[in-house]
Amino acid sequence: xxxxxxxxxxxxxxxxxxxxxxxxxxxxxxxxxxxxxxxxxxxxxxxxxxxxxxxxxxxxxxxxxxxxxxxxxxxxxxxxxxxxxxxxxxxxxxxxxxxxxxxxxxxxxxxxxxxxxxxxxxxxxxxxxxxxx
Numbered sequence: 001x002x003x004x005x006x007x008x009x010x011x012x013x014x015x016x017x018x019x020x021x022x023x024x025x026x027x028x029x030x031x032x033x034x035x036x037x038x039x040x041x042x043x044x045x046x047x048x049x050x051x052x053x054x055x056x057x058x059x060x061x062x063x064x065x066x067x068x069x070x071x072x073x074x075x076x077x078x079x080x081x082x083x084x085x086x087x088x089x090x091x092x093x094x095x096x097x098x099x100x101x102x103x104x105x106x107x108x109x110x111x112x113x114x115x116x117x118x119x120x121x122x123x124x125x126x127x128x129x130x131x132x133x
Contacts, residue, residue, distance in 0.1 A: 006125045008118045015091040018072035024061045075121050083117035
């Protein structure tokens with residue numbers, strides 16, 4: 001038994017961090033195809049424009065971050081597919097209105113399902129140590 005007390009907010013913070021790492025993963029590409037074109041270099045003005053307009057992007061995640069991401073993603077396997085989709089959409093901070101349209105349910109029902117799914121994850125984690133970043 002560990003001394004760590006899990007809360008719903010703590011679980012959601014871990015899921016949001018995993019979602020941020022997930023967005024930084026490189027895109028999946030078809031095997032066997034490659035590009036011989038050189039990488040386009042941006043001049044100082046283009047980089048400054050991207051920085052001002054928030055188009056800069058962090059690089060690919062480090063190996064320990066990918067391991068952390070995989071550990072957190074394993075938590076979603078404890079849920080049914082509907083709850084997985086709902087929790088993952090909220091971890092990516094998708095507004096409730098869009099989730100309502102996508103899952104065809106009202107906000108109150110979605111909120112109840114969401115709280116039940118987070119409570120299930122929190123309950124399963126109660127005897128585990130939180131992963132380290």
